[in-house]
Amino acid sequence: MISEKDFILNNYTLSVENGSFQWSAPSNIALVKYWGKKDHQIPANPSISFTLNNCKTITKLTFEKKINDGKFSFDLLFEGQPKEDFKPKIQKFFERIFEYCPFLKDFHFTIDTQNTFPHSSGIASSASGMAALAINIMSLEKVLNPTISEDYFNQKASFLARLGSGSACRSIKGNIVVWGNHAEISGSSDLFGVEFPSSVHENFKNYQDTILLVDKGEKQVSSTVGHDLMFGHPFAEQRFSQAHHNLSAIKNVLENGDVEHFIKIVESEALTLHAMMMTSMPYFILMKPNTLEIINKIWKFRNNTQTSVCFTLDAGANVHVLYPESTKEKVLQFIKNELVGYCQNGQYICDEIGNGAVNCN
Ligand code: DP6
Numbered sequence: 001m002i003s004e005k006d007f008i009l010n011n012y013t014l015s016v017e018n019g020s021f022q023w024s025a026p027s028n029i030a031l032v033k034y035w036g037k038k039d040h041q042i043p044a045n046p047s048i049s050f051t052l053n054n055c056k057t058i059t060k061l062t063f064e065k066k067i068n069d070g071k072f073s074f075d076l077l078f079e080g081q082p083k084e085d086f087k088p089k090i091q092k093f094f095e096r097i098f099e100y101c102p103f104l105k106d107f108h109f110t111i112d113t114q115n116t117f118p119h120s121s122g123i124a125s126s127a128s129g130m131a132a133l134a135i136n137i138m139s140l141e142k143v144l145n146p147t148i149s150e151d152y153f154n155q156k157a158s159f160l161a162r163l164g165s166g167s168a169c170r171s172i173k174g175n176i177v178v179w180g181n182h183a184e185i186s187g188s189s190d191l192f193g194v195e196f197p198s199s200v201h202e203n204f205k206n207y208q209d210t211i212l213l214v215d216k217g218e219k220q221v222s223s224t225v226g227h228d229l230m231f232g233h234p235f236a237e238q239r240f241s242q243a244h245h246n247l248s249a250i251k252n253v254l255e256n257g258d259v260e261h262f263i264k265i266v267e268s269e270a271l272t273l274h275a276m277m278m279t280s281m282p283y284f285i286l287m288k289p290n291t292l293e294i295i296n297k298i299w300k301f302r303n304n305t306q307t308s309v310c311f312t313l314d315a316g317a318n319v320h321v322l323y324p325e326s327t328k329e330k331v332l333q334f335i336k337n338e339l340v341g342y343c344q345n346g347q348y349i350c351d352e353i354g355n356g357a358v359n360c361n
Helices: 084-097 102-106 126-144 150-164 166-170 223-228 236-256 259-278 289-305 325-342
Strands: 018-032 047-065 073-078 107-115 176-179 193-195 208-212 310-313 319-323 348-352
Touching: 018 126, 018 166, 018 236, 018 259, 018 310, 047 126, 047 166, 047 208, 047 236, 073 084, 084 126, 084 150, 102 107, 102 126, 107 126, 126 150, 126 166, 150 166, 166 176, 208 325, 236 259, 259 310, 289 310, 289 319, 289 325, 319 325, 325 348
Parallel strands: 073 107
Antiparallel strands: 018 047, 047 107, 047 176, 047 348, 176 193, 208 319, 208 348, 310 319
16 A cells, blocks of 8 residues: 655755646536545545546746755746735645645746636635646656656645645546545545545546636635544544445446436536535525526426436536536537526536646646
8 A cells, every 4th residue: 555655755966957847637526525524634434536627727837956955945927917806825735735846945936827717716626736737747757757657646746736635636637536545446545535446437537617606706715624623523423434335336337328417427526525414513504596597497498308417516506517428519509508608607618538647848
């Protein structure tokens, strides 16, 4: 079994003065949700997600050797402009990963980052953002220690991304990614995401995700606070064991192509996530009236037309509409006719399953 110790870099040479890397990393949408964590970003239950294709963060990491004065040194640019508000999160990330990447104090960094989706869309950029930064850092590690394998490179990138934001570890590599130990998923680990190891049924190839932007405002409660509220939550143990069951069930579904069963698991997971928020102390609600309007419209459309379309939710009000590629025209027409009116400024983003991070050097 791979342990944290395997990700400590022991031998390296500061063989490079300066340079830069550039990677893009996508967002992902969980089917079985991660909600609740232990110390060191260890998930309370395993989760599985579709990797997205169009919603991405593109990050350029420029580095220059400096005297190691025991401090991190970096500048942060968002869309080309200095962004002080993002710095504390990066500082914390560096502190968390320093044990595994001891070279971080030997360089001054410029982190230049941008998203392909509107910043204020309410789409979590932490998954794609942390994944893009983590994989850039691995590119530098590979220069300092060229012996590492491609598998180790990706595994450690996911491991580092997890320390930045849990769900980010599912944004490195693969169409469908599992994070967290699960009895039936070989190679699964609490430490990093792994590609879903079975072969996936045709029905799920190029699965579509249209993200309806219901509310672009700042969330009232951050995911990190929400995760903490699963401590001492009255339904926590039941929820964690349900996630294991749902992951077993969705594994079979992804293999056998049973889209009807897929819909039941995915919608139940989304509503359970929000039920956990509503039953924590303090309790909170992240859905908006239009979130519910959209859910009801989707149910009605599905009943009336027998189209395999369903929804899922993140920790926010936006709705992800999931459907097979074969129903694309029909569902997009339905979205345009009946759902756009519930989106803020009529905004939605068309996405689909993608492959993970891309080196854009
Ligand atoms: C509801 O990964 O954003 O999207 O680890 O505290 O950064 P931190 O939390 P984060 O939580 C995401 C939770 C979720 C479900 C999921 O993506 O599995």
